[in-house]
Amino acid sequence: MRTREVRAGELPLLQEIERAAGGCFREVGMDEVADDEPFSVAELAEFLDAGLAWVAVDDDDRPVAYLVAERVDGALHVEQVSVHPSYARRGVGRSLLECAAARAAAEGAAALTLTTFADVPWNAPYYARCGFRPVPEDALGPGLREVRAREAAHGLDRWPRLVMRRAL
Numbered sequence: 038m039r040t041r042e043v044r045a046g047e048l049p050l051l052q053e054i055e056r057a058a059g060g061c062f063r064e065v066g067m068d069e070v071a072d073d074e075p076f077s078v079a080e081l082a083e084f085l086d087a088g089l090a091w092v093a094v095d096d097d098d099r100p101v102a103y104l105v106a107e108r109v110d111g112a113l114h115v116e117q118v119s120v121h122p123s124y125a126r127r128g129v130g131r132s133l134l135e136c137a138a139a140r141a142a143a144e145g146a147a148a149l150t151l152t153t154f155a156d157v158p159w160n161a162p163y164y165a166r167c168g169f170r171p172v173p174e175d176a177l178g179p180g181l182r183e184v185r186a187r188e189a190a191h192g193l194d195r196w197p198r199l200v201m202r203r204a205l
Contacts (some may be wrong), residue, residue, distance in 0.1 A: 038129050040136040040182045043090040043103065051092070051103045051119075058119040065157055067196060076117065081105065084116070091136050093120075093129045104133040106140075110178030112202070113141035115151040125159075134167055134203075142205045149205065152184060155197040169201035 043051065055075035062071040076084075084105035092100035097108040106113050115137060120129045138184040138190040143163055153168065161171075177185065181200055188198065 038093045038101075038124075038132045040091050040093050040132050042088070043081075043085050043092050043100070045082070047079045047092065047100050048085070048190075050100050051075070051081055051090075051125060052078070052105060054100065054103055054121045055117070055119040055122050057123075060169075061122060061125075061159065062157070067157070069192065069195070075119075075177070076105070081128070089113070089140075093124075093133055095136065096123075101172055102129045102161060103131075104137055106137050109150060109180035110182060111146060112148040112150045113144070113146045114184065115149060118151075118190055130163075131167055138203070138205060142165060147205060149203045150179075150200060152188060152198055152200050155199050157196075161201065164201050167203065169203040172202045173202040174200075 038163040052075040056152055059071045059073065062068070081090065083098050084107070087107070089106040091104050093102040101116070101124040105116050108114070115134070117135055118130055134149070143147055149169070150172070151164065153164055155161045177200060187202065188194065
């Protein structure tokens, strides 16, 4: 699967991908997560402007998955990665993670980080297979603590969550 940087005109497509991918959460009783609105076009544009937004594209160069990141505590933090369900289980998400890892390494970052649901099969267990390891709460830097506080305020702590890190 080919990855590349997001183009400005594709931002609404990213929202469609996230909505479609979110539907999978209904299967595990997390309807609120499935119904959560994706980033706005303006929010996605901030990742694009920072050069931290990538897509995986099909043979017609149409995005089928995306990843956006931000710099947090000396690492590149994966803020969101979403794969359209029709492209799931094909290594698409992993290719985006590798793209982000290459960027992070090129910038001299020590790691990729992310937050995820601990008990959802395509979340923490998947990321563990991709080389991420849980980070204890007492080892979080100020930026990751802020990320976790935003998530808690958004109601995501209704389900067990954790921070994970992949050394580069």
